[in-house]
Amino acid sequence: MDKSKVTPPDISVDKLVKGDRDEIARFVETYSARVYRLGMKILNNEQDAEDILQETFLKAIRGLPTFEGRSSLSTWLYRIATNEALMLLRKRHPETISIDAPTEDDDEDNEALEIVDWSHQPESELLEKETRQKIDSAASQLPLGLREVFMLREMEGLSVKETAEVLDVSESVVKTRLLRARMKLRRELTRYFVEKQKKEVADE
Amino acid sequence: MSEHTDCHDYCAMISEFIDGELSSELCTKLEEHLAGCTNCTVVLNTMKKTIDIYHESNEPAELPEGVKKRLYSSLSLADYIRK
Ligand SMILES: [Zn+2]
Numbered sequence: 001m002d003k004s005k006v007t008p009p010d011i012s013v014d015k016l017v018k019g020d021r022d023e024i025a026r027f028v029e030t031y032s033a034r035v036y037r038l039g040m041k042i043l044n045n046e047q048d049a050e051d052i053l054q055e056t057f058l059k060a061i062r063g064l065p066t067f068e069g070r071s072s073l074s075t076w077l078y079r080i081a082t083n084e085a086l087m088l089l090r091k092r093h094p095e096t097i098s099i100d101a102p103t104e105d106d107d108e109d110n111e112a113l114e115i116v117d118w119s120h121q122p123e124s125e126l127l128e129k130e131t132r133q134k135i136d137s138a139a140s141q142l143p144l145g146l147r148e149v150f151m152l153r154e155m156e157g158l159s160v161k162e163t164a165e166v167l168d169v170s171e172s173v174v175k176t177r178l179l180r181a182r183m184k185l186r187r188e189l190t191r192y193f194v195e196k197q198k199k200e201v202a203d204e
Numbered sequence: 205m206s207e208h209t210d211c212h213d214y215c216a217m218i219s220e221f222i223d224g225e226l227s228s229e230l231c232t233k234l235e236e237h238l239a240g241c242t243n244c245t246v247v248l249n250t251m252k253k254t255i256d257i258y259h260e261s262n263e264p265a266e267l268p269e270g271v272k273k274r275l276y277s278s279l280s281l282a283d284y285i286r287k
Binding site: 021024025028029032033034036037050053054057058061115116117118119120126127131132133135136139154155160175178179182183185186189190 | 216220253259267
């Protein structure tokens with residue numbers, strides 16, 4: 001994974017803890033866009049993403065004196081953000097929030113779809129806008145538990161270990177959820193390409 | 205899963221395999237299986253591509269002006285915005 005994406009340009013935790021405003025501003029500048037994007041991907045709502053962005057930094061800045069440096073600053077911040085997101089979701093939709101998806105639907109596989117190899121299509125086809133929109137929307141519809149893991153891993157580039165730290169789950173839980181998330185998206189894309197091919201044949 | 209490893213079990217290893225997190229023992233087993241199983245090979249190829257496509261379509265993290273303004277105000281850092 002590309003570490004440079006998540007490692008800060010040496011922000012001084014000491015200065016942050018002492019309340020150095022310049023450093024706090026740098027901290028906010030460094031991470032705010034990422035926290036906002038993560039919020040958007042988990043919550044699928046601009047206002048909610050903005051709310052947890054503010055809440056996350058308020059809590060983080062207030063909580064800096066208790067930051068023990070056992071995890072990296074970014075992991076710690078993501079942890080606050082995902083907790084805030086979860087609390088907000090619970091408040092909004094107490095009835096619909098289950099962290100884990102039912103497992104049955106992972107197995108309701110259509111064998112015919114399973115063996116369609118669309119991976120050899122030219123890049124230009126694979127990266128069409130429509131394809132990208134398709135995967136983006138499929139990712140946004142993953143069950144919450146899978147979505148969190150997927151976004152932290154694939155979007156933020158966190159390692160399995162870091163993702164486990166952020167979500168306070170074991171590494172094997174992260175691996176399992178990641179597998180399921182990737183399988184689901186793979187299946188969505190397979191369906192999409194199969195449909196597309198059918199349409200193209202029909203048009204000829 | 206020693207004796208009864210089937211395609212379903214192998215598919216479950218593919219994600220870790222892609223990340224290079226699979227133990228070398230399982231790696232060998234999986235590679236042997238892939239050599240003779242089209243189904244699992246397709247799952248591997250298309251899963252790799254799925255991840256690639258996602259990475260390619262990943263938009264950069266951006267903070268809309270208004271969101272940034274309100275964030276900095278809420279943190280009493282408004283004076284840091286104009287620079
Ligand atoms: Zn197989």
